[in-house]
Amino acid sequence: MTLTPTPMINYLGYLFDGAHWHLGGDSSIPDRLLQHLAYTLVAVVLSALIALPIGLLIGHTNRGAFLAIGLGNLGRSLPTFGLVLLLVTEFGVYQWPVIVALVVLAVPPILVQTYAGIRSVDRSAVDAAIGMGMRPAQVLFKAELPMAMPLIIGGLRSALLQVTATATIAAYASFGGLGRLLIDGLSRNEYDQIFAGAVMVAVLAICLDYLSAGIERLVVSPGVREPRVRRGLLRRPRASRPATTGTT
Amino acid sequence: MITYLQNNYPEVLSDLRQHVWLSLVPVLIGALLALPVGFLAVRRRSLYQPIVNLGGIIYSVPSLALFAVIPAVLGTGIVSPLNVVVGLSLYTFALLTRTVADALISVQGQATQAAFAMGFRPLRQLFGVELPMALPVLFAGLRVATVANISLVSVGALIGTGGLGNLFTGGFQLGFVEPIVVGIVLSMALAALCDVGLVLALRAMTPWTRTGARA
Numbered sequence: 001m002t003l004t005p006t007p008m009i010n011y012l013g014y015l016f017d018g019a020h021w022h023l024g025g026d027s028s029i030p031d032r033l034l035q036h037l038a039y040t041l042v043a044v045v046l047s048a049l050i051a052l053p054i055g056l057l058i059g060h061t062n063r064g065a066f067l068a069i070g071l072g073n074l075g076r077s078l079p080t081f082g083l084v085l086l087l088v089t090e091f092g093v094y095q096w097p098v099i100v101a102l103v104v105l106a107v108p109p110i111l112v113q114t115y116a117g118i119r120s121v122d123r124s125a126v127d128a129a130i131g132m133g134m135r136p137a138q139v140l141f142k143a144e145l146p147m148a149m150p151l152i153i154g155g156l157r158s159a160l161l162q163v164t165a166t167a168t169i170a171a172y173a174s175f176g177g178l179g180r181l182l183i184d185g186l187s188r189n190e191y192d193q194i195f196a197g198a199v200m201v202a203v204l205a206i207c208l209d210y211l212s213a214g215i216e217r218l219v220v221s222p223g224v225r226e227p228r229v230r231r232g233l234l235r236r237p238r239a240s241r242p243a244t245t246g247t248t
Numbered sequence: 249m250i251t252y253l254q255n256n257y258p259e260v261l262s263d264l265r266q267h268v269w270l271s272l273v274p275v276l277i278g279a280l281l282a283l284p285v286g287f288l289a290v291r292r293r294s295l296y297q298p299i300v301n302l303g304g305i306i307y308s309v310p311s312l313a314l315f316a317v318i319p320a321v322l323g324t325g326i327v328s329p330l331n332v333v334v335g336l337s338l339y340t341f342a343l344l345t346r347t348v349a350d351a352l353i354s355v356q357g358q359a360t361q362a363a364f365a366m367g368f369r370p371l372r373q374l375f376g377v378e379l380p381m382a383l384p385v386l387f388a389g390l391r392v393a394t395v396a397n398i399s400l401v402s403v404g405a406l407i408g409t410g411g412l413g414n415l416f417t418g419g420f421q422l423g424f425v426e427p428i429v430v431g432i433v434l435s436m437a438l439a440a441l442c443d444v445g446l447v448l449a450l451r452a453m454t455p456w457t458r459t460g461a462r463a
Binding site for chain 2: 079199
């Protein structure tokens with residue numbers, strides 16, 4: 001008598017195979033996870049180092065605003081997959097072209113949201129800071145920056161998600177990380193491996209998003225936090241939604 | 249790049265045509281689904297937060313992972329174009345439910361109270377007053393969703409249906425940058441075109457927003 005395996009067992013075979021969960025193994029899921037995390041963090045930190053100072057400067061001086069807005073629109077319409085493959089095809093199958101591509105994709109959201117955050121600060125608060133005798137740098141770091149924090153963190157969060165997703169498809173260009181499970185599974189036509197990769201990537205992205213939401217709570221001063229939604233007290237939502245705002 | 253286009257324009261055109269379909273049909277489906285759900289979130293405020301959270305979770309799932317899980321849920325083939333359409337519709341839906349809810353909340357005020365006092369029934373108030381007034385915010389969300397979809401379609405090339413993404417994988421396999429550049433330029437041009445189209449459509453649909461400027 002032959003038993004055909006039910007589809008559900010087929011999907012989950014790879015993910016729940018203990019052999020794939022040892023550290024340092026050839027097809028180790030934890031190894032891929034750590035790789036993915038490392039690439040993502042390197043790319044986001046590099047992008048933040050580039051984008052935060054420029055965004056703060058543009059927002060504070062309000063010079064070069066067209067640069068921020070143009071970059072934001074350009075960044076959103078740039079096909080991420082195309083950019084990764086373009087750089088890899090041009091410069092060879094190394095890790096650095098992929099990291100460069102990830103940075104190029106992560107800079108616009110951080111820069112634009114930083115700029116928008118600084119510009120959204122109430123002018124009278126800034127005037128008060130100047131009136132109290134703060135120097136320009138103090139105005140920026142003690143008044144504007146704390147009040148712009150929700151939008152800045154929002155930019156960092158969307159950059160983090162963007163990079164996590166793009167690092168996945170970069171596996172097509174021989175990049176490491178969890179995307180390998182998906183790409184290898186696709187090329188070998190092993191759906192359980194594809195499914196394992198998809199689940200791991202999705203869980204990683206959701207966890208990272210929740211983690212950054214937690215960090216946002218720690219970093220943003222209670223005074224400028226978005227008003228919490230309470231029963232029946234929902235007022236006009238403030239324009240600080242990272243994923244949807246920023247268009248002009 | 250020009251010679252590449254001269255030699256390959258039939259393929260490029262068919263990829264472009266597929267790209268347009270794969271990106272715009274999901275915008276339509278997602279928007280049509282988002283309207284009632286967003287409306288529900290406004291009417292039942294206790295549902296607002298769960299709906300917004302669900303949208304946030306869907307939106308944070310990377311595109312390739314989403315495309316790859318759909319066959320397991322729907323029983324479609326792994327290379328079926330339906331996976332891309334359903335995946336992008338889900339993204340659009342996740343983005344727009346919150347936009348719809350926030351847009352409808354933002355128009356509550358004197359105009360809706362006036363409509364209520366004039367005896368408008370709920371449905372007529374929704375379609376005659378609230379939705380038209382919410383159009384600018386709705387369109388802002390629609391523009392973001394459209395542009396995001398157009399750039400995401402190409403990921404579908406990894407699972408068989410990618411529109412202009414086919415040029416990316418093709419170029420990579422041959423070690424040849426021209427098709428990749430052509431694909432990126434066309435994809436961005438398409439996004440810009442759709443964006444301008446939506447701006448013009450909004451202008452045509454909301455003549456009252458410009459009365460101040462003319463006077």
